[in-house]
Amino acid sequence: MRIIRDYQFVRPEDRGATAAIGNFDGVHIGHQAVIDLARRAAPDAPLGIVTFEPHPREFFAKDAPPFRLMNAAAKAHRLEKIGVERLYQLNFNTGLSGLTAEEFARDVIAKGLGLTHVVVGADFCFGKGRSGNAQMLKEFGETYGFGVTIADLVTQDTAQVSSTNIRAALSEGRPRDAAEMLSHWHRIEGAVIQGDQRGRELGYPTANMSIDGLHPPKFGVYAVLVDVLTGPHKGSYHGAASIGVRPMFGVNTPNCESFLFDFKGDLYGETLSVALVDYLRGEEKFDGLDALITQMDADCTRARNILAAL
Ligand SMILES: Cc1cc2nc3c(=O)[nH]c(=O)nc-3n(C[C@H](O)[C@H](O)[C@H](O)COP(=O)(O)O)c2cc1C
Ligand SMILES: Nc1ncnc2c1ncn2[C@@H]1O[C@H](COP(=O)(O)OP(=O)(O)O)[C@@H](O)[C@H]1O
Numbered sequence: 001m002r003i004i005r006d007y008q009f010v011r012p013e014d015r016g017a018t019a020a021i022g023n024f025d026g027v028h029i030g031h032q033a034v035i036d037l038a039r040r041a042a043p044d045a046p047l048g049i050v051t052f053e054p055h056p057r058e059f060f061a062k063d064a065p066p067f068r069l070m071n072a073a074a075k076a077h078r079l080e081k082i083g084v085e086r087l088y089q090l091n092f093n094t095g096l097s098g099l100t101a102e103e104f105a106r107d108v109i110a111k112g113l114g115l116t117h118v119v120v121g122a123d124f125c126f127g128k129g130r131s132g133n134a135q136m137l138k139e140f141g142e143t144y145g146f147g148v149t150i151a152d153l154v155t156q157d158t159a160q161v162s163s164t165n166i167r168a169a170l171s172e173g174r175p176r177d178a179a180e181m182l183s184h185w186h187r188i189e190g191a192v193i194q195g196d197q198r199g200r201e202l203g204y205p206t207a208n209m210s211i212d213g214l215h216p217p218k219f220g221v222y223a224v225l226v227d228v229l230t231g232p233h234k235g236s237y238h239g240a241a242s243i244g245v246r247p248m249f250g251v252n253t254p255n256c257e258s259f260l261f262d263f264k265g266d267l268y269g270e271t272l273s274v275a276l277v278d279y280l281r282g283e284e285k286f287d288g289l290d291a292l293i294t295q296m297d298a299d300c301t302r303a304r305n306i307l308a309a310l
Helices: 029-041 056-060 072-081 101-112 134-144 163-171 175-182 289-308
Strands: 002-004 018-021 047-053 086-091 117-121 147-151 186-191 207-210 220-228 235-244 255-260 271-281
Touching (some): 029 117, 047 072, 117 134, 134 147, 163 175, 175 186, 175 271, 186 207, 235 271, 235 289, 255 271
Parallel strands (some): 002 086, 018 117
Antiparallel strands (some): 186 271, 207 255, 235 255
């Protein structure tokens, strides 16, 4: 998969794609259905995605609480996994956000990216002030020479599959419900950073990751599948992770800390992808470290059993 960030200087081999347009936060089954339509609309053309970084909501409401299900790198990984060949990850700035609907259709889709076909969800809005809708895109396509497919919204058990419902499932500690809507585990992806070096003293070294900018799942302890994506320890591991603020130690910045079972080694700086499988319990403040360690032992036994049964 090639990532193209600037729509004004696109190489000839990156033009002529069929692409789905949207934010695709989570890449859930609704998104995948839209992407499939793009694939089927022109099976011989490269399959593309047009998306925006930062997410337009982050751009317009910089102080709003974090809501993203995945960062840009995690989204790119997921899209590559499902067969996307061109990721047009457009820089969402004053210039792009100021284009009218027609300018976006003409200058970005047609002239800039040279797309032959685009697919959007039925609720798609685009252009300055969200003034363009799916039907208008169809008309612009006729004028500027690209095909347009409007995808229906996908539903499951009557509830709409949406990034919003996935966020709600995660906030309520229901990662399996989120996974059902995603068709894959919800994952937190990023680099392993330094913590307080306390874990190793507890007998539980934990690989720490920032969750900055991400929608926070319910704070607490999870059974997790951990993929180490880089470095000498590349591979898949079972583990237990704690997401939250560590009330035992009075820390305020939330993060994600994973203990990998049957593993020893240095993970600092490596990229991890941590899949949330089951929520085990809330974060607690114990009377002493021994009580915390006893509880962590129990958490790990439970997590091992859950993960062995997958
Ligand atoms: C399975 C598991 C359960 C945990 N439970 C709690 C908890 O209930 N309360 C808490 O404050 N921290 C909890 N933690 C977080 C630990 O306190 C933290 O990983 C440890 O302090 C190491 O921090 P460090 O990586 O910054 O050195 C848990 C961690 C793991 C791996
Ligand atoms: N089984 C393991 N699970 C997670 N990390 C481990 C494990 N064994 C060794 N490590 C290493 O130890 C580091 C965590 O140790 P810890 O004392 O918790 O330090 P920190 O506070 O910096 O996270 C990890 O980042 C990783 O490099």
